[in-house]
Amino acid sequence: MLGNFGYCNPTRLYFGDNSLKYLNRELKKYGPNILLTYGGGSIKKNGIYDEILQALEMNDKNVIELPGVMSNPTVHKLYEGCALAKEHDIDLILAVGGGSVCDYAKALSVSARCEEDPWDRYYIRQERPNNEIIPVGCILTMVGTGSEMNGGSVITHPEQKLKIGHVFGDDVMPKFSILNPTYTLTVPRYQMVAGFFDIMSHILEQYLSGEDDNTTDYIAEGLMKSLIHSTRIAAKNPEDYEARSNIMWTATWALNTLLSRGKTTDWEVHMIGQAVGAVTDATHGMTLAAVSLPYYRFILKDGLAKFRRFAVNVWDVDPTGKSDEAVAKAGLKALEGWMKEIGVVMHLRELGVEESMYDAIADGTFLLKGGYRQLSREDVIEILKQSM
Amino acid sequence: MLGNFGYCNPTRLYFGDNSLKYLNRELKKYGPNILLTYGGGSIKKNGIYDEILQALEMNDKNVIELPGVMSNPTVHKLYEGCALAKEHDIDLILAVGGGSVCDYAKALSVSARCEEDPWDRYYIRQERPNNEIIPVGCILTMVGTGSEMNGGSVITHPEQKLKIGHVFGDDVMPKFSILNPTYTLTVPRYQMVAGFFDIMSHILEQYLSGEDDNTTDYIAEGLMKSLIHSTRIAAKNPEDYEARSNIMWTATWALNTLLSRGKTTDWEVHMIGQAVGAVTDATHGMTLAAVSLPYYRFILKDGLAKFRRFAVNVWDVDPTGKSDEAVAKAGLKALEGWMKEIGVVMHLRELGVEESMYDAIADGTFLLKGGYRQLSREDVIEILKQSM
Numbered sequence: 001m002l003g004n005f006g007y008c009n010p011t012r013l014y015f016g017d018n019s020l021k022y023l024n025r026e027l028k029k030y031g032p033n034i035l036l037t038y039g040g041g042s043i044k045k046n047g048i049y050d051e052i053l054q055a056l057e058m059n060d061k062n063v064i065e066l067p068g069v070m071s072n073p074t075v076h077k078l079y080e081g082c083a084l085a086k087e088h089d090i091d092l093i094l095a096v097g098g099g100s101v102c103d104y105a106k107a108l109s110v111s112a113r114c115e116e117d118p119w120d121r122y123y124i125r126q127e128r129p130n131n132e133i134i135p136v137g138c139i140l141t142m143v144g145t146g147s148e149m150n151g152g153s154v155i156t157h158p159e160q161k162l163k164i165g166h167v168f169g170d171d172v173m174p175k176f177s178i179l180n181p182t183y184t185l186t187v188p189r190y191q192m193v194a195g196f197f198d199i200m201s202h203i204l205e206q207y208l209s210g211e212d213d214n215t216t217d218y219i220a221e222g223l224m225k226s227l228i229h230s231t232r233i234a235a236k237n238p239e240d241y242e243a244r245s246n247i248m249w250t251a252t253w254a255l256n257t258l259l260s261r262g263k264t265t266d267w268e269v270h271m272i273g274q275a276v277g278a279v280t281d282a283t284h285g286m287t288l289a290a291v292s293l294p295y296y297r298f299i300l301k302d303g304l305a306k307f308r309r310f311a312v313n314v315w316d317v318d319p320t321g322k323s324d325e326a327v328a329k330a331g332l333k334a335l336e337g338w339m340k341e342i343g344v345v346m347h348l349r350e351l352g353v354e355e356s357m358y359d360a361i362a363d364g365t366f367l368l369k370g371g372y373r374q375l376s377r378e379d380v381i382e383i384l385k386q387s388m
Numbered sequence: 389m390l391g392n393f394g395y396c397n398p399t400r401l402y403f404g405d406n407s408l409k410y411l412n413r414e415l416k417k418y419g420p421n422i423l424l425t426y427g428g429g430s431i432k433k434n435g436i437y438d439e440i441l442q443a444l445e446m447n448d449k450n451v452i453e454l455p456g457v458m459s460n461p462t463v464h465k466l467y468e469g470c471a472l473a474k475e476h477d478i479d480l481i482l483a484v485g486g487g488s489v490c491d492y493a494k495a496l497s498v499s500a501r502c503e504e505d506p507w508d509r510y511y512i513r514q515e516r517p518n519n520e521i522i523p524v525g526c527i528l529t530m531v532g533t534g535s536e537m538n539g540g541s542v543i544t545h546p547e548q549k550l551k552i553g554h555v556f557g558d559d560v561m562p563k564f565s566i567l568n569p570t571y572t573l574t575v576p577r578y579q580m581v582a583g584f585f586d587i588m589s590h591i592l593e594q595y596l597s598g599e600d601d602n603t604t605d606y607i608a609e610g611l612m613k614s615l616i617h618s619t620r621i622a623a624k625n626p627e628d629y630e631a632r633s634n635i636m637w638t639a640t641w642a643l644n645t646l647l648s649r650g651k652t653t654d655w656e657v658h659m660i661g662q663a664v665g666a667v668t669d670a671t672h673g674m675t676l677a678a679v680s681l682p683y684y685r686f687i688l689k690d691g692l693a694k695f696r697r698f699a700v701n702v703w704d705v706d707p708t709g710k711s712d713e714a715v716a717k718a719g720l721k722a723l724e725g726w727m728k729e730i731g732v733v734m735h736l737r738e739l740g741v742e743e744s745m746y747d748a749i750a751d752g753t754f755l756l757k758g759g760y761r762q763l764s765r766e767d768v769i770e771i772l773k774q775s776m
Contacts, residue, residue: 002633004404009397015650016392215614215634219641222610226603245390246603249650253607262403262637 002214002262009256011149012176015249017241019180020051026137026176027059031091035084035134037066037105038096043141046186052096052139064088069097071284072156072163072277073104075119078111085112085134095138095174098187098195099145099284102138106153106172109134123155123164129172138177143184143248144195144285146202146255148177156278161364163278165270179252181245185238189343192238194285196231196247197344200224201269201288202254208296208306209266209370220259221313226250228314228338235342266371269295272380275364282351289344290351293336294386298379300328303372307331348387358384390602390650397644399537400564403637405629407568408439414525414564415447419479423472423522425454425493426484431529434574440484440527452476457485459672460544460551460665461492463507466499473500473522483526483562486575486583487533487672490526494541494560497522511543511552517560526565531572531636532583532673534590534643536565544666549752551666553658567640569633573626577731580626582673584619584635585732588612589657589676590642596684596694597654597758608647609701614638616702616726623730654759657683660768663752670739677732678739681724682774686767688716691760695719736775746772 014022027034034056043049056063066081085093085108095105110129111118121127138148146152151168184192207220227250233243253259272295273287280287300307308324311317311331319327345351353361362380375383402410415422422444431437444451454469473481473496483493498517499506509515526536534540539556572580595608615638621631641647660683661675668675688695696712699705699719707715733739741749750768763771 001630002403002637004406006400006402006410008400012394012396014394015390018392022394212630213617214630215611215618215637215641218610218614218617219607220610221613222606222608223603225609226606229601229606230603242389242600242602245650249390249603253603262633 001212002216005261007257007261008170009149009173009258010170011173011256013149013179013252014176015179017180017182019178020055020139023052023055023139023178024058027055027061027092030135032060032062033064033088033091034061035064035066035081035088035090035093035108036096037069037081037093037101037108039067039069039071039098039101041067042186043096046183048096048139048141048183052094062088064090069101069104071100072281073100073107075155075157077104078107078118078155081108082112082118090134093134093136095136096141098140098142098191099147102136102140102145102147102174103153103155105136105138106147106151106168106174107155109136110168110172119155119157122166123157123162126166129168133171136172136174138174140177140179140248141183142187142191142195143244143251144198146199146251148174148179149252149256152255154274158278161278161360163274163364165274179248181241181248184244184248185241189238191283193235193343194283194289195251196227196234196285196342197289197339198285199227199247199251199254201285201292203227203259204292205267205269206259206263206265208303208310209372210264211305212263214262216259216261216263223250223254223259224314231342232338264370267368268371268375271366271368272361272383275361276348276351276353278364279357279360280352286345286351289339290346290348291383291387293332293339294383296332298383298386299371299373300332301325304328306372348384353384353388389600390604393649395645395649396558397537397561397646398558399561399644401537401567401640402564403567405568405570407566408443408527411440411443411527411566412446415443415449415480418523420448420450421452421476421479422449423452423454423469423476423478423481423496424484425457425469425481425489425496427455427457427459427486427489429455430574431484434571436484436527436529436571440482450476452478457489457492459488460669461488461495463543463545465492466495466506466543469496470500470506478522481522481524483524484529486528486530486579487535490524490528490533490535490562491541491543493524493526494535494539494556494562495543497524498556498560507543507545510554511545511550514554517556521559524560524562526562528565528567528636529571530575530579530583531632531639532586534587534639536562536567537640537644540643542662546666549666549748551662551752553662567636569629569636572632572636573629577626579671581623581731582671582677583639584615584622584673584730585677585727586673587615587635587639587642589673589680591615591647592680593655593657594647594651594653596691596698597760598652599693600651602651604647604649604651611638611641611647612702619730620726652758654756656756656759656763659754659756660749660771663749664736664739664741666752667745667748668740674733674739677727678734678736679771679775681720681727682771684720686771686774687759687761688720689713692716694760736772741772741776
C-alpha cells in the first residue's frame with residue numbers, strides 16, 4: 001500500500017547539450033559573491049571551467065574559488081569551506097563536478113552559517129538546519145549519485161572512520177542543476193561504470209523493501225529496464241550520446257525522492273558500502289557493487305516475493321515450472337551477468353579490503369530497519385566475507 | 389533520443405488519508421483573503437467542506453466563496469470569478485474538486501489581474517501572463533486530469549463552441565495540492581471510470597509519439613502497467629483504498645510534465661475529445677475513450693514500431709511468429725479489452741453526438757503536428773464516423 005507522504009522537489013533542471021547557456025539566466029537571480037567549488041581540476045582541461053568563468057564575468061560576479069573537493073569529501077574540507085564562506089559573504093555556491101562536489105556544496109550550504117560543529121549537528125546527530133542556508137547550483141560532470149536533484153549529502157570523517165549521509169529537506173536541494181550529457185563523455189571508464197552501478201543500487205535499495213504493490217515499484221521497474229538497456233550500449237561505446245543522456249536522466253530520477261514515496265526503503269548496501277569507503281577511500285559505486293550480490297543472496301528468502309517480481313518484471317525470467325526461490329535466484333544471476341557485462345568490481349579485495357579491516361567496517365556500518373531482514377553485526381561480517 | 393529540455397515542478401504535495409491536516413501549515417503562508425472555489429456542492433454532503441472551513445477559521449481567514457464551477461468550466465464563469473477577485477484582494481485561490489475546479493482556479497489566477505480579455509490572451513492567442521499571478525492551492529476530490537501538479541487549464545467558450553487548453557509555466561502550477569484518496573471513493577462510477585481513461589490517455593498521448601527509445605518511455609510503460617493493474621481492482625471494488633491511492637498517484641505523474649521531457653507528444657485525441665466536449669458537454673474522459681481506438685487504428689501503420697513496443701512491453705503480447713502489424717494490432721485489442729473491462733464509453737453516439745455535429749466538431753479540432761500522422765479535417769471526420 002502507498003503510505004502517507006509529502007513530496008516537493010523544487011530543483012530547476014536544464015538538460016541537454018546546450019544547457020550551460022541557462023547558467024546566465026540563473027546567475028541573474030543571485031547576489032555578486034559566488035563560491036565556485038570543484039574537484040581535481042579536470043574541468044580546466046575540457047573547457048567547462050572557462051565557459052563557466054565567462055558566464056560569471058559576464059554577470060559581474062566576484063568569484064571565490066574552492067577547488068580540491070575529493071571523491072569522499074572530508075569534514076576537514078568542509079571546515080575549510082566554512083572558513084572561506086565566512087570570510088566572504090557568499091550569495092550562491094556553484095558546484096561543478098559529480099556527486100561528491102554536489103554533496104559537498106550542500107554540506108557547506110547548511111554549515112557555513114551554523115553556530116556549532118556541523119559534523120556533530122548534521123551527521124552525528126542528524127538534526128535539521130536552524131540557520132540560514134546558502135543557495136546551491138550544480139553543473140554536473142559525472143553521473144550516478146542523483147545529488148543534483150535531492151537534499152542528500154555524504155561526508156567522511158577519516159579519523160573517526162565514518163562516512164555518513166544526511167538527507168536534508170527541499171530547502172537544501174539545489175536551486176538549479178545543469179545536466180549536459182556531453183560533459184560526462186570524458187569521465188574515465190572506471191568512474192563511469194561505478195556511476196552506473198550506483199544508479200542501479202539507488203533504485204534497487206528503494207525497490208527491494210516492503211511487501212506492497214504500488215505505483216512506485218512500477219516506476220522503479222521502468223527505470224531499471226531503461227538503465228540496463230542504455231548501460232549495455234554505453235559500456236560498449238561510452239561516446240554514445242543517446243545512451244549517456246538516458247543514463248543521466250535515469251540517475252536523476254533514481255534518487256530525487258520519488259522512488260521512496262509511500263513505501264519503506266532498505267539502504268543497507270549503502271551503509272556497508274559507505275563503511276568500506278570510509279576505511280579504504282574506494283570509489284563509492286564499486287563498494288556497492290562488491291557487496292550487493294552477497295547481501296541480496298543473504299536476504300533473498302526474507303523478501304522472496306519481491307525478488308521473484310524483480311526477476312520476472314525486470315529481467316524477463318520465465319517463471320513457468322520454477323519454484324519462487326529458483327525464479328528469484330535467476331533474477332540475481334541476471335543482475336550478476338549485467339554487472340560483469342558492464343565491468344563493475346565484483347570483489348572487495350579488489351578495492352583493497354583485507355580481513356583485518358572487517359571490524360572497522362562493521363563498526364562503521366549503520367544497521368537500518370527498512371530491509372527484508374534486520375542485520376546483526378555478525379551478519380555484516382558474514383556478508384563482507386562473502387564479498388571478498 | 390532525449391532532446392534538450394527544462395524541468396521544474398515546484399508543487400508541494402501532501403498525499404494520504406491524513407493529508408488535509410497539512411492545509412493548516414500551508415494557510416499560514418498566505419494573507420487573509422481566501423477565495424474558496426468548488427463545484428456542485430458534493431463537498432458539503434461528505435464533510436470535506438466543513439473540515440476545510442474549520443481550518444480556514446482557525447487561521448482567521450476571510451473566506452470568499454465561489455461555488456458552481458461546472459465540469460467544463462466556461463469563460464463566463466471565469467469572468468464571474470475575475471469580478472469577485474477584483475472586488476476582494478485575494479491572497480490565495482483554494483480549489484476543492486476535480487480537474488475542472490483546479491483548471492478553473494489556475495485560469496482565474498492568471499486572469500484576475502489581467503488587463504485584457506483573458507480568453508483572447510491565454511486561450512485564443514496562447515500568450516504568457518504578464519501580470520501578477522494569484523497563488524493556487526488544490527484539494528483534490530476526483531482523479532484523472534493531473535491538474536493538481538501542472539500548469540494546464542482548459543476553458544470552454546460555449547458560444548464559440550471552443551474548448552481550449554493552455555499549458556502555463558511552473559509559476560502557475562499550484563503552490564500545494566492535498567491528495568486524499570478517501571475523498572475519491574464517493575465519486576460516482578461513471579466519473580471514476582472516465583478519470584481512469586483520462587489518465588491512460590495522458591500517458592498514451594505522450595508515449596505514442598516519436599521514434600526514440602528513451603528513459604521517459606520506460607517510465608510511461610511502468611505507469612501504464614500500474615494503472616492497468618489498479619483500475620482492474622478498482623472497477624470491481626471502487627472502495628479498495630490501495631487501488632484508488634495508486635491510481636491517484638499515477639494520475640499525478642501521468643501529467644505533471646515528466647512524461648513529455650525531451651520528446652515529442654501527440655495530443656490529437658485530446659484535441660478531438662475537447663471538440664466533442666465543446667459541442668456536447670460530455671464528460672471529458674469519455675470523449676477521449678470514444679475516439680481513441682479509431683484514432684490509433686487510423687495512425688497505426690505510421691507509428692508501427694512504437695505500437696508494437698506498446699503491445700509487447702505494456703500488454704505482454706508474445707511477438708513470436710507474428711508480423712509487426714499483427715503484434716501492434718494485438719496491443720490495441722488488449723487496450724480495447726481493458727476499456728470494456730473497466731466500462732468506459734466506446735461510442736460517440738452514447739455521448740449524444742449526431743452526424744449533424746461532425747462539422748462543428750471538426751471545426752473545433754486543432755490539428756497538431758506531434759503525432760505519427762498529421763491529420764486533415766477530412767481525417768478527423770473519418771475518425772468521428774468510426775467512433776460512432
